[in-house]
Amino acid sequence: MTDTTASEQRAADDDGSTGLRERRLAAHRGARRVLARFGFHRTLRERLELLDSAADVHDLDELSDVYGDGVVGTLEKKVAALLGTEAAAFFPTGTMAQQVALRCWAGRTGNRTVAVHALSHPEVHERNAFSEVAGLRPVRVTSEPRLPTAAEVRDFEEPFGALTLELPLRDAGFVLPSWEELTEVVAAARERDAVVHFDGARLWESTVHLGRSLEEIADLADSVYVSFYKSLEAFGGAALAGPEDLVEEAKAWRHRYGGQVFQQFPTALSVLVGLERELPRLPEYVAHARVVAAALREGFAAAGVPWARVHPEVPHTHDFRVWLPYDADVAAEAAVRTAEETAVVLFGSGWEQGGPGLAFTEVHVRSAGLEWTAEDVRTAVAEFVARLPGQVR
Structure with a gap:
């Protein structure tokens, strides 16, 4: 089982239903802003477009x-x-x-x-x-x-x-x-x-x-x-x-x-x-992941979430985790609603239960994420938190 398949399966399981996973993926496809767009989110026709530049890297004759x-x-x-x-x-x-x-x-x-x-x-x-x-x-x-x-x-x-x-x-x-x-x-x-x-x-x-x-x-x-x-x-x-x-x-x-x-x-x-x-751009993605991580911490602190963690605090790569004091199904629903209602996807992966009243998700920063400023991230955090239980919009 590949990491991507395992991650998607865990997301389906932990989201509580396949329906929520389908909503999440649909919102991701229709979003105007995401932190990462992966190949497995694309159609077959879109994936084949990757080979349009194959002649630049190998003799196709x-x-x-x-x-x-x-x-x-x-x-x-x-x-x-x-x-x-x-x-x-x-x-x-x-x-x-x-x-x-x-x-x-x-x-x-x-x-x-x-x-x-x-x-x-x-x-x-x-x-x-x-x-x-x-x-x-x-x-x-x-x-x-x-x-x-x-x-x-x-x-x-x-x-x-x-x-x-x-x-x-x-x-x-x-x-x-x-x-x-x-x-x-x-x-x-x-x-x-x-x-x-x-x-x-x-x-x-x-x-x-x-x-x-x-x-x-x-x-x-x-x-x-x-x-x-x-x-x-x-x-x-x-x-x-x-x-x-x-x-x-x-x-x-x-x-x-x-x-x-x-x-x-x-x-x-x-x-x-x-x-x-992609290989030459990876250091750029890693650097921007650190900007995103810092803005996430600031955003959750400003929103008054009683306990939130970005791990590692300074990401080691362009992928990291966010931990929040909510059950996974609660965080997953808030993330999907935010994406559906704002067309901005802050958390594109599923949420997993990390203990009683504690959930985590993976955050991935790729080329699409380079468009986000720190203020964009903080604004997206505020939109997400507003859709969590007990929050007043």
Whole structure:
């Protein structure tokens, strides 16, 4: 299950009905102002428009790909160059890519135990795929809403062959460690003779907070997975990058897993467009997400909401969470009504229950969000709060 699908399903569940989710998506499509417009919100015709600029990124007179050659091979080389690795392999999904990477490492280390975070994607969103499909044994280093510390890795009570780190950790609020913390964690794993794999589904936008280039970040790990649709707005797909011999072995397992797809040129072209169009803009989105986050805090304080949190207070990427002292269904209804009545979408994702009388949602800032000023955000907060129970308009 992909992050987007899981997020939408959770939104449907936590909104209390499919009807509310449909209202939310309809309001989002018709809105004059949103913080992000994602590909999965668009029609098929609109999505195909992404390929209008494909001729700018690849020779369209070239023969189409067959089982991974042609444009797919070109994409693999481009990703390896961006990450500074020897090679990269295209995969249809990140779930498959990471299973393959870690089972390859297990064969090399002789240890099928993989140290993970309790909130990591394989633990939360993949139906125990590591153990059920890949034959791996995940162990949880920590469940704290942050990345593992060097001490936790160094002092873990049993051996493990690989440590996987999700950068950023989505289900803790899209959080990242500092560069110093990350290097210390990697060193602690290496002290235990473990390999390090980065779940870099959102690695592309992590350079701002870490203060390092993609090559420098990837160089810390033995292998890296990256996603193509979460921030690059491609049709789908992922890549596993690392040493050439590991990538060649991974390609054999990709075939066994059913990932050797006959033709993938539409997805591959959409990735090349995303790398050209979106990748250079990600730092701008991250910077503006911090403007939006600050304005949200100011807006809720001015509106008199007794307790509201933006987490992280200064976002680490262009995604973050907002927590409010209301039940999820209450916050969801207020968000949808605000969007329907003002044609402005402040909260475009569903709300989830985070405890009794406590709800949270994810906020995403993309190109559409750059149009918002801080005052626009504060005004939208006031409109939203006015539709919460007990508020007077």
